[in-house]
Structure formats: structure tokens, C-alpha cells
Amino acid sequence: MATAKLAPEQIHEKAAAGSQTESSNQPLIFECSVRGKMGVDLEPAHEREPRGAEILGPDLCRDDLPGFPELSEPEVMRHFLRLSQLNFSPALQFYPLGSCTMKYNPVVNDELAGLAGFAALHPLVPAAMAQGALELMARLEAALAAVTGMDAVSLHPAAGAQGELTGLLIARAHFRKRGEHRGKVLVPDTAHGTNPASCRLAGFEVVVAPSNRHGFLEAAEIRSLLDPTVAALMVTNPNTLGVFEPEILEIAEELHRNGSLLYMDGANMNALFGVAQPGQMGADILQLNLHKSFSTPHGGGGPGAGPVAVKRELEPFLPVPRVKRETDGWVLDYDRPDSVGRLRAFHGNFAMLVRAYAYVLALGANGLAQASQLAILAANYVRARLRAVFPPATEAPALHECVLTHDLEQRTGVTTLDIAKRLLDFNIHPPTIYFPLVVPGALMIEPTETESRATLDEFVAAMKRIYAEAEKEPETVKQAPHSLRLRRIDEAQAARHPILRWTSRGSG
Numbered sequence: 001m002a003t004a005k006l007a008p009e010q011i012h013e014k015a016a017a018g019s020q021t022e023s024s025n026q027p028l029i030f031e032c033s034v035r036g037k038m039g040v041d042l043e044p045a046h047e048r049e050p051r052g053a054e055i056l057g058p059d060l061c062r063d064d065l066p067g068f069p070e071l072s073e074p075e076v077m078r079h080f081l082r083l084s085q086l087n088f089s090p091a092l093q094f095y096p097l098g099s100c101t102m103k104y105n106p107v108v109n110d111e112l113a114g115l116a117g118f119a120a121l122h123p124l125v126p127a128a129m130a131q132g133a134l135e136l137m138a139r140l141e142a143a144l145a146a147v148t149g150m151d152a153v154s155l156h157p158a159a160g161a162q163g164e165l166t167g168l169l170i171a172r173a174h175f176r177k178r179g180e181h182r183g184k185v186l187v188p189d190t191a192h193g194t195n196p197a198s199c200r201l202a203g204f205e206v207v208v209a210p211s212n213r214h215g216f217l218e219a220a221e222i223r224s225l226l227d228p229t230v231a232a233l234m235v236t237n238p239n240t241l242g243v244f245e246p247e248i249l250e251i252a253e254e255l256h257r258n259g260s261l262l263y264m265d266g267a268n269m270n271a272l273f274g275v276a277q278p279g280q281m282g283a284d285i286l287q288l289n290l291h292k293s294f295s296t297p298h299g300g301g302g303p304g305a306g307p308v309a310v311k312r313e314l315e316p317f318l319p320v321p322r323v324k325r326e327t328d329g330w331v332l333d334y335d336r337p338d339s340v341g342r343l344r345a346f347h348g349n350f351a352m353l354v355r356a357y358a359y360v361l362a363l364g365a366n367g368l369a370q371a372s373q374l375a376i377l378a379a380n381y382v383r384a385r386l387r388a389v390f391p392p393a394t395e396a397p398a399l400h401e402c403v404l405t406h407d408l409e410q411r412t413g414v415t416t417l418d419i420a421k422r423l424l425d426f427n428i429h430p431p432t433i434y435f436p437l438v439v440p441g442a443l444m445i446e447p448t449e450t451e452s453r454a455t456l457d458e459f460v461a462a463m464k465r466i467y468a469e470a471e472k473e474p475e476t477v478k479q480a481p482h483s484l485r486l487r488r489i490d491e492a493q494a495a496r497h498p499i500l501r502w503t504s505r506g507s508g
């Protein structure tokens with residue numbers, strides 16, 4: 001099993017015994033197929049729903065799917081469960097992927113999202129028949145507004161990046177309404193890649209705002225970049241170095257004096273619950289990543305949820321429809337002439353909203369505050385215990401994540417990528433690497449509040465051991481991973497010549 005915990009000695013034995021080559025020949029489900037095998041269908045014929053062919057007529061339906069694999073139910077079960085265990089996931093491993101907040105996703109969230117009243121609710125039912133769901137949305141909006149110190153929230157955006165785009169479209173609509181032509185957005189050099197991309201999508205020109213050598217923005221620097229064409233500054237706080245922007249209030253003041261908006265990327269909200277409110281820092285627009293700070297899953301790239309929060313003056317521009325309370329119940333309000341319109345179908349990834357609301361209710365204000373305090377403690381613990389070998393990129397105190405560096409590449413040829421690959425042999429998902437871009441060879445570590453001290457100690461021990469290996473036997477690190485079914489992927493080949501279609505082994 002790829003996920004079993006192995007001592008490093010066993011890892012070498014396993015690699016030497018060639019288990020990795022043998023197990024990488026995991027057959028595809030098509031290759032397991034045996035003609036005539038099938039699962040059991042217990043449905044009595046007279047009670048079953050009419051099949052497609054009976055409704056549409058036989059000419060519109062195939063009676064055979066060419067190449068459809070035929071297996072028994074237990075075989076299908078084993079096949080997919082085995083595949084799922086080849087993955088790394090926060091359900092199985094420590095997953096300190098910086099910036100992504102891979103905290104534990106409580107099972108109770110899934111249980112509540114699975115309640116028939118939520119899970120089986122058709123998105124087109126009239127509002128009168130969806131009162132509970134609409135009330136949940138209104139309550140979640142209120143909770144997110146309270147925790148961020150903002151005035152109004154839309155739950156529509158399906159990802160952090162879509163929340164950014166929504167927020168920037170709101171900024172654009174705001175300036176258009178005022179008859180101002182502001183085409184530029186300032187984006188710090190430490191920003192997440194989605195920030196400049198969202199600016200371009202929303203039709204803005206990106207102007208890079210340099211951070212200082214401590215990794216934060218200076219108000220004087222921002223002032224020098226301001227002119228009447230600047231629509232906004234897009235700032236992540238704490239920033240992607242895990243450092244709180246100490247001049248944020250002066251920066252907000254400079255922006256507002258210039259008639260510009262402060263957009264805050266709220267993906268790092270996990271550091272701020274009960275500690276500080278973006279609304280109090282002068283943020284006008286902010287997106288939240290429910291799949292980060294609010295414990296909804298990142299699973300397989302989604303579905304995510306990136307609600308956008310604004311100050312009162314910007315509320316008219318939020319996407320339609322808005323959930324609104326009228327005397328006889330909750331309604332969906334489409335009559336909003338200044339709205340940026342619809343960002344996606346229906347009302348966001350609703351099941352994620354249920355999960356996030358469950359999380360907020362389970363933790364309450366005190367629990368959320370404690371989560372942030374523990375997340376900050378965990379990051380500082382790792383930073384302090386590793387600093388002798390992996391010094392932090394900045395001396396500014398860390399919040400919920402820390403960015404570390406090392407000198408191994410110059411001295412031993414072992415790169416950050418090699419370290420990341422070697423961590424897999426210790427059954428640990430690597431941290432984010434080579435990000436933020438301003439720190440060469442960066443290792444960006446975000447332990448989150450849901451990890452025990454014992455897990456953090458194991459991580460520290462693995463990192464120290466890898467450091468020692470890099471000095472004594474660098475090839476062990478450079479050839480890693482040794483214990484997984486696949487070793488290094490040829491990333492250039494995969495990008496240039498992707499194989500997107502399975503063809504049977506015989507036919508090449």
C-alpha cells in the first residue's frame with residue numbers, strides 16, 4: 001500500500017526490492033474487464049423506472065457501450081478504493097501545502113450537506129419551496145460579514161479566483177457608475193498568480209507594487225504609484241510570506257484619499273478569525289475561500305466556494321439574485337439595476353455553503369478565534385524548530401504559514417524540488433515550493449490548526465533528516481521518491497505531449 005508509513009530504512013529496502021516497478025503496473029479498469037461479468041441488480045422488474053430506450057425509442061439508444069468494462073461489484077469497489085489510496089490527501093497524510101489551508105474537513109459537514117432537504121433540492125424550485133436553503137444562505141452571509149467586518153456578502157463565486165474576478169468587476173462597475181476612468185490595479189510582487197490574472201480578465205492593467213526586503217508593502221511606495229487612473233490595490237493580508245502587512249491602515253488611507261479601492265484577497269483568512277477584521281483595515285472588497293479557511297474540501301480541484309464581501313456603498317453591485325427577507329418569507333431579488341449580473345448558474349456551490357455554515361456553527365466565534373490562534377502557533381513552532389537548517393525568508397513574525405529557505409542547492413546540488421519529492425517517502429505531502437516568486441527556492445509551509453504537535457514533530461524530523469541526507473548522500477534525495485508507485489514524472493514531456501486518451505496496451 002502506497003500510503004503505509006515506512007521508516008526510511010524500509011523505504012530503501014522496498015525500493016531496492018523493486019516493489020515500485022512491479023506495483024506501477026496497476027491495471028486500468030478496462031484491462032480488468034471480463035466479458036459477461038456484472039454487478040447484482042436487485043430491482044424487481046415491475047417496479048423499475050422505464051429505461052432510456054423505453055422513453056426515447058430504441059433508435060436513439062445504443063444497446064451496447066463499446067469497450068465498457070465488465071466487472072463484479074466487489075472488483076469495482078476494490079479497484080477504485082485502491083486508486084483512491086494512491087493519492088496523497090489531508091484525510092491520509094500531513095499536507096502542509098502553503099497558501100492552500102489544507103485543514104481537516106469535519107465529517108459532520110458532509111453528513112449535514114447530505115440531508116435530503118439540501119442534497120435533493122432542485123435548483124429551480126420556487127423560492128417558496130426552498131425557504132430553509134435560502135435562510136441558510138442568508139445566515140451564512142451574515143456570519144461571513146460578521147467575521148470579516150464587512151457589510152454584505154454574495155455566495156455565488158465558485159472559487160477564490162472567481163471571487164477575485166467578481167470583486168474586480170464590482171470595482172469596475174463602481175467607477176463606471178461614477179463616470180471615472182480608472183484602468184490600473186496595483187498588485188504586490190508577492191501576490192498569488194490568480195491576482196494579476198483576475199485583473200486582466202476584468203479588463204484592468206496590472207502595475208506591480210514591490211514589497212520591501214522584509215516582505216511587506218510600504219505606504220510610501222504605494223503613494224508613489226498612485227494617480228487618478230488607479231482603481232485599486234489588491235493585497236493579500238497576511239501576505240503570501242505569511243507576514244501581516246504592518247502599514248495596511250496607512251495604505252488604505254492613501255488609497256481612499258486617491259479615490260481608489262482596497263481589494264483584500266482573503267484566502268489567508270485562517271490567520272485572522274477573531275484576531276483582526278479586514279473591514280477594520282479599510283478593505284472595500286474581499287473574497288473568502290470556503291475550501292481553505294472554512295473547512296470545505298478542495299477535493300479533486302473542486303467544487304470550491306469563493307464568496308465576495310463588500311462595504312455598504314458597493315452592495316448594489318453584487319451579483320444577482322440576492323437573498324432577501326420579505327414579510328412572508330425569503331425571496332430571490334433580481335431587481336438590481338447596478339448589479340454586475342450573474343457569475344454562474346444558480347447560487348454558488350450550495351452543498352459547500354451548507355458545509356461552511358455547519359463549520360461556523362460548530363466552532364462559534366470563540367472556536368474560530370482559537371482555530372486561528374492554533375494555526376499561527378503551529379506555523380511559528382515549525383519555523384522555530386527548523387530555522388537552524390531552513391532559515392525563514394523574512395525575520396518578520398509569521399502568522400499561519402512560514403516561508404523557509406536553504407543553502408543546499410549551492411552546496412550539494414539538492415534543489416527545493418528534490419526536498420519536496422523526498423518528503424513523499426516520509427508519507428508527507430510536500431509544502432508549496434518556489435512560491436512566493438520573490439523568494440528563490442522557497443518552501444512555503446502551512447501546518448493548519450488541525451495537526452497535533454506529534455505530527456509537526458515528525459515533519460520537523462523528516463526535514464532535518466533530508467537536510468542531513470543532502471549533505472552526506474545527495475543522490476538519495478535527488479532520486480526520490482523511492483517508495484511510491486511512480487518516481488519522477490517527466491513534467492516537460494507531460495506538458496508538451498500530454499496523453500489524454502487511453503489506448504489498449506496491444507494497440508499502443
Ligand SMILES: *Cc1c(COP(=O)(O)O)cnc(C)c1O
Pocket residue numbers: 099100159160161162192194195236240265267268289304306
Ligand atoms: C488559493 C488562493 C487564491 C485562489 O483561490 P482558488 O480558490 O484556488 O481559485 C488566491 N489568492 C491566494 C492568496 C490563495 O492562497
